[in-house]
Amino acid sequence: MKAFGITAALATALTAAALHGQARPAPQPAPAAANDTARRALPNTAALFDGLVREGKMPGIVGAFGAGDLPTAFVSAGKLSDDPGAAPAGPDSLWRIYSMTKPITGMAAMMLVEDGKIGLDDPLSKYFPSFAQMRVLTSPETSLDSVPAKTPITIRMLMTHSAGLGYSIIQKGPIAREYERLGLVPAALNPQVENAMRAARPKTLAAFAERVATVPLVYEPGSRWSYSIGLDVLGAVIEKASGMPFDRFLQTRMFDPLGMRSTYWTVPAGEVKRLATNYAFVGDQRSPIDPAATSVFLQPPSFPYGGAGLVSTARDYDRFLHMIQNGGELDAVRVMKSETVALATSNLLPPGLFFTDVNPSSGATAMGRMGYGAGGSVALEDGPNGRVKGTYGWGGAAGTIAWVNPQRRTRGTVMVQFFPAEKWGLRQSVPAALAKDAARLAR
Incomplete structure (x- = not known):
């Protein structure tokens, strides 16, 4: 994915909005008041999300945006499927994150680099x-x-x-x-x-x-x-x-310490009501390709797929990014040294190589000089559409997006569920809307 950057003004925007209530690790419904406050703070982003749902481009969408240690702003619109009575999309809805599993695997490997059990x-x-x-x-x-x-x-x-x-x-x-x-x-x-x-x-x-x-x-x-x-x-x-076992390592060293209680290789049967349906577009017509009620993610995989195997929520993935933003620590729990996070989010490619091979199947968009870190792209310079040097992130095949800038201390997650990932250009439109919101509130 393109290395997204939210400008430093987003911190001002979120401060000015005076968002209330801390992000909680346990699954919780989004209080209407908190959602309304986030929408007032980020009206352009909320309008973008509302328009995408109103125009029938997707059933639902959720964004999680953060700056510093301010409470995360969750903005959502629509519902989890086209089915009558489908639950509304929210911070604790479950989404197939596919290749957004890769940064998690990359950070897990860096934990073992830190432990001296793996050498780069x-x-x-x-x-x-x-x-x-x-x-x-x-x-x-x-x-x-x-x-x-x-x-x-x-x-x-x-x-x-x-x-x-x-x-x-x-x-x-x-x-x-x-x-x-x-x-x-x-x-x-x-x-x-x-x-x-x-x-x-x-x-x-x-x-x-x-x-x-x-x-x-x-x-x-x-x-x-x-x-x-x-x-x-x-x-x-x-x-x-x-x-x-790889899945136990992630649970023990990352998910449990960070309070990521809704990140699964296999969605428990009792949680299916929170799972979005995945769709595939042919032209502008979408059809369900993996309905939630019968999803393949309700059965255990052959083995845990470190490149594309996880289901998660906007709240959980925000906690993962918040840890990276904070240099390896969240809520007074440290899972990695700050030096390890800095290395993981730097350009780790062999000398002379850059990330330039843009293929729609990877959900990637590269602009300017780009490197690659531990499972995610790294912006090596500022660029168009709000891209900020030092931003690390990646996207998923079903349209999900994630980015974090440890230097600017900003982060973002967008959850949707459809193939192809770039059908509606969210990797361009979401940062543009956020930039407008930040500029408006920073005045």
């Missing part, structure tokens, strides 16, 4: 020896012919999409078919597609990593940025280096 420039073969002798395709879109790789894959390359690994949503031709044949598709769409993929997919995270090692790389490691399953393989490294 460790070879991947240190953890999975089968990656020691990789091969590289000679013509990625036409053949599976390959030659020996010249450079070993490192942990740094895994978390920055520069390892040479492919992605079924990006690659074409024989390598794409090979990924599908081997079940190297670590994501869930709906029960129908999942039934077919589950039969081919490895049953454990470690087995997934071992199978990835049998497939030729798309590019020479360290030679370019290319969206990939690198963060899924990184989940296997986290599991091995920590001695703890």
Whole structure:
């Protein structure tokens, strides 16, 4: 996604609005008074959301916007599906965040870097020896012919999409078919597609990593940025280096300490009423592709997908971003050192590489000089549409967006649910609306 930036004036805007009530880690309905106050503080943003719902572009949308340690401003419109009687969208509604799982996995790996259990420039073969002798395709879109790789894959390359690994949503031709044949598709769409993929997919995270090692790389490691399953393989490294199942590591080291009580790999049956339906657009017509009542996310995945496996809420993801904004601490609970967060949100790409490969399937928009950190893009300079140097973030395949700027101490999350992610240009329109709100209240 584009590295979003909310101007420093947003802090003034939220202060001037005198928002009341602290963000709570436990699921709570959004009080009408608090929602009204947030709407008065951010009228352009609220109007944008209302218009998107009124014009039938989506059933519902939620935004969570914060500056410093002021209470988070939650702005919402619409409901969780087109079904009659569907619940209103709100801070504690559940959304498939898909690739917004990647920054969470990246930060988890950085916790182990801090612990001394992982080195950024460790070879991947240190953890999975089968990656020691990789091969590289000679013509990625036409053949599976390959030659020996010249450079070993490192942990740094895994978390920055520069390892040479492919992605079924990006690659074409024989390598794409090979990924599908081997079940190297670590994501869930709906029960129908999942039934077919589950039969081919490895049953454990470690087995997934071992199978990835049998497939030729798309590019020479360290030679370019290319969206990939690198963060899924990184989940296997986290599991091995920590001695703890990947999902348990995240629960123990991140979700529980940060009070992220509604972030799930599998949505409990009792919480289905909070889950949004996912839609797919053909032209301007949308159809449900994964209805909440029968969602694939109500059943356990083959293994926890570090690149696209989580369901979360605007409130929970805001807490994750707030921790990053605060340099690793939230509500007097520290989960990472400030130095670790600073490193994770800096440009970690190998020397000479930049994030420039914009593909709609990645939900990415790059403008100007961009780097890549631990599972998310990093703005290396100020730019158009409110982009601010130092902003770290990423988006999800179903339209979700997240960004944080630790230097400006601002952050934002937008939750929607439809394919394709950039159908309505939210990555451009939301920052523009926020900038107008900040300028208005800063006068």
